[in-house]
Amino acid sequence: MKTHVKALVVGGGAVGTSIAYHLARAGWDDVMLLERDELTSGSTWHAAGLLPYFNMSYATTHIHDYSIRFYKTLEEETGLNAGFAVVGNLRMAQTDARMDEYMLYASTAETCGVPYEFMTPEQIKAKWPLIRTEDLKGALYHQTDGYINPADVTMAMAKGARQRGVMIERKWQADAFNWTGEAWEVTATKMVEKGGNLVPSDEQIVITAEHVVTASGNHAQRTAKMLGIKMPAIPVEHQFIVMEQDPELVKFRADGNGEHPVIRDADAQSYVREERGGWILGVYEHGAPARFEHGVPDSFRADLFQLDLERIEEQYMAMIHRVPSCETSGLKDDFNGPICYTPDGNPLVGPAPGLDNMWLAEGFSFGITAAGGTGYYLAQMMVEGEAEIDMASLDPKRYGDWITTEYAARKNEECYEHVYILHHPDEEREACRPLRTGPAYDRQKAAGAQFGCVNGFERPNYYGPLDAPDSFDHDARSFRRGGWWQYAVEEAKAVREGVGLIDATAFTKHRISGPGATAFLDWFTTNKLPKVGRINLTYALTAAGTTRTEYTIVRLAENDYYLVSAGAWHAYDQDYLYKAIMEKEAEFGRINEEDVTTRWGVFAIAGPKSRDVLNELVKDADPSTVLSNKRFPWLSYRDIELGMCPVRAIRVAYTGELGWELHHPIEMQNYLWDQLVAAGEKHGMKLVGARAQNWLRQEKSYRAFGTELGRDATPIEADLPRFVDLSKNFHGKAAMEKIGVRSKCVTLLIDGPNDADPWGREALYDGETRVGRLTSGGYSVAFGKSIGMGYVTPDLAVPGTRLNVRMFDQLWDAEVVEDSPYDPKNEVIRKDG
Template structure:
């Protein structure tokens, strides 16, 4: 065995072999893969092999797209047939609401160039008469989907990897990882057969690797413990059954008819495909348990769990309803095996938190579909520093240290059950909630707050009357909550609103080297003491890694505020950069103070009046004036008995302040502001209204308009980039050029719906871009959206078309900040 390599891949399933293959194809000529048993002996061997092309995650869709195209090339390269059957994928709908979901799917699919077509029940019946269709509304058909043999495609990738110089070692288990400051020292143990089990021998070797990738599948929890990190990748039982031959199906095929597509009856929580004249039924049923929360037993190899037919009885009966001829088929074989999940169903792909050159590829619930693309884009991350697509939505650091094994197990069970549940864009899943709550949570709940989930935090989405059910309010159109959000948005524009923004990520950076470091780390000028600036930390590729509001507290002390959903993601990047640059710039401290500070945002023309009634100052009438407290400044003030770090900025685009306060004093501050606001008609406001309002100001949001696939210049934010200074990613940003540009659109859409920020954009007959945000504008009385289009199209006044509900609706590019473009309301004095 080699004892020194450039990259060591741990795990020999479909994902691991793809990563090894693509690292070699990307130019790394010293790659080794270790598998503790035989290749494909994990979940790969019992996977059903479906290749669902499309996923509502933009990054995952591109990953699946690459996989499907790549698998078709393997036979030519390796001589091995991967068993790819391109039969298509038929997503059937029993309800109008399911069709609404598919229409959103379809528009989003177009943004990635994924082909599809619509089919009526009659068209389905004419082509595949064995399917019962009288209770269907229609179907979305992806003609390029299909299924593949998981073992065959894995072996083909393994052969391709070997041909490119990758060394593959079987029956070797990674047992310890040690970072020596320059490379990983991985202790590996030879595994031997003993009484039908696989057990460690006395033979051990230390492999030194510059980079390590873990693709350990069901063993992810063991991997996490060895690395000293948390990882919410835990398997859930997945059942599918193989049936004996169906005489009607055999007859149908004997008559020369094509193979049935993969039949997805989402409303019945199941999929069906042909298998040697019979059928395979796979289900995503309620109450499937998580397994191996604390590790896989040594005795578990290529094994299965006992089938639980009672648990899938409803889905089995639904299949017999959908394909009546299957009712007479006997059970030929059954599979109940572990399939790894994560709380949101997306895999964990990217750098491990807190570690150098350690890469994770774990938690794949659709591992066969994702394997090829994961190898390709992860290799880009490792070799080039960034991928061609924004991988942030898959980053392992989207879950912080607050996450526990119990949380992951219960949320993974929920994610499994929700595979075929209607995925409303405004859905909020209930498992493990509430968990992280700000002190004012109970008060907000008592006032009708309907909460959203952000990085574990409960955050009000909107406020509704007593007895209102958020679950019943969801829709692909304007849900039952819509009017409440409209009223809240109007309150901010016309009066005053109070928003809980406690979930914001907050860091304190200070020390003799802090100023030089942040000047290099971010692309805008640093503010002077007592002032704030909006700025960006870039990737090495010059794209946007993080958005910060930087408050300068003292000469070398800074308070950094960033998006609430990305705390661990931001913290890891910031801390690693501090560690790297401290020898050059001097001593720097970096502290995550997110949970120490609560935040209320008060905004609207009357916000100054509310604060004046509670501020403690020798001259309360002028302390909040433009002269004493200008826009984009910070002041330490006292509101009642609460010391507040007040920042004059408002994400809504109105006169307003962010009130950062000691979190233990939050209830006192809430009660005081609520009482003071009564005289001015102050309304409690949630995140959905705030999201609409920020679009009226063209304020970009990280995770939608801002990300690792676009530079700040492509986001059309040159005013926040100081090209007169040197900063990380500057030259790469300039070299990247302008491939797309961010714009704001006002949209004449359906009377009962607004865009969600996932829709495709057309200019005439040509697809030119996609929306990244969407909603309703109370200022203009119509839909609004933000997104990216081709640079030549990004001209104010350009007429575009937005695809919603399978129709094209008129939209027009408007000037940035269509509401109050001169910022007069923000600067309003009084």
């Protein structure tokens, strides 16, 4: 057994085996995989093996698509049949809202090249007469997926990995990880059978690995403790039953008919597929408990939990309704096993926070579907530096250190039961909320705030009626213009015509100072650094030249900087900044880095009357001139006093109106809020939420990180050359220039349906040709129609180009407009007073 390797993969389920295979296929010839038991002995062995394309995530859809295509090639390469039954996947809808969900998803699938078709109830019944259809609205059908044998596909990948030189060692458990500064020393213990249990022996070895990947499945909490990090990957019970033969099904097949597709009755929270003349029923029910919150017992191997039939009785009866012929079929077998989840249902794939060359592949609720694609794209990240798609939505650092075991367990239970609950783009799930709140939360709630959750932090989405029963306005959700839409319209109009107050406390904030700060930031970011007292928008790139982070940099002093970035990406930005400083400090000199996110609150005030409101509160010898262009020009900062509150005021507005960000000591937030609300009353100031702000920033073509900005496009492709100083050397510059311009970001005004706006997941067409996709969408109060931003081929990124947007399975007219269609010369934002 080797003790020095290039890469060590810990975990021998479908995910770990795929990673080992793809690392070898990508050219790494010294890869080892450790499995504490037998291959597939974790959740892989009891997985139902379904391969659903359906996913609202762009990255995850690509991962699933790769897996499905890859699994079809394994037999030719390895000689092993992976047991792939390409029977298709039929997602049925009992309601119009469910059909709206499928149409939104279908447009997302289209952007990834995933084939699909819509079917009517009559078409379903004609093709599969055993299915009851009179209460259906229709269905979405993926003809190219189906189900696979989890053990067989894992063994096929393992054989392929061995053929490519991967060493697979079973019955070895990773018990400790130690970073030497150059490599990982992994202590592995030989596991032995004892009384039916698997126990550690006295035999240990230390394996030195340049890179380590953990794919430990149900053991993720044990892995996290050994690494000293937090991971919200905790299993939840998942039940499915296998039924005896259905005589009608046996006859149907004997008559020469093909196998039924996987039947997904989402409104009944269940899936059904054929199994040897009978049926398998799997459910995603309410009340399934999280398990192994603090680790898997040593006695638990390829084991199951007791079946809880009462918990799935409703879904069982719904299956009999959908496939009446199964009513007389008895129960043949049952499974209730642990399936790992995360709070948002997406796995944790990418670099571990705070650690060098440690990679995570944990928290897979659809592990068989995702295994192939995860191995492919993670290998790209490890070998080439970045994947060809933006993997940020799966990055482990989308969750910060504030995550606790209790939070993860409860949110994972919620995520499980939401698998088949309508996936509204504007949904806000309730579990574990409110948890992280600013001081003004209660005041905002009392004013009608309906909150969204950003990195666990409560942030007003919009302000509804004061008699709303609580902070979670379920009736407001929709795939079209929900109940919140009109409130957001009024808020957006208030900013354009008067003045609005927005809570932006969730922003990520860092202080960078010290003798090496200036040289470091000049290397780390793309734009010129601002002069003292000024601000700049800038970007940090990946090593591959794509956009890693967006920053607003405020220069407080010669070597003292205040960095503001997206609140949703706090730990993600913190980790990248920290690792870059550690890499360059010896070269540039001492660099002090402070995370001051929770020390400073932020209110944004914007609109033509914003200066009037602030003038009511400014304390100065000549208060009428404090906020003038002469004393406080656009893109500058000043320390001012508003009443008794010291404020770091930044003259910038994400809405594109005259405005300021008011960064203030968090302990004074309630005082400042009360002062602003009182001062704004006579000027008609309106409280404004994040949804209106999102619309307003699109009218200004302001790109947002996580939508227009990400690791699959450069700032040049995002059409932001004014924030890239090519006269200096910066991290990722050469790679960025080598990429060129593959696609280009544009803003479009859209003549869409009169009851809906795009969500930023839709495909763009030029005639019959798909030419791009939207990344953001919404409504424009300035133009009275839908608006969106997205990427198209460079030849189409010309104002006046006519395109189409796919919404609700129809193509709607859209026009590429000039950048910043509202106030393109920035005259409003520079308004003097």
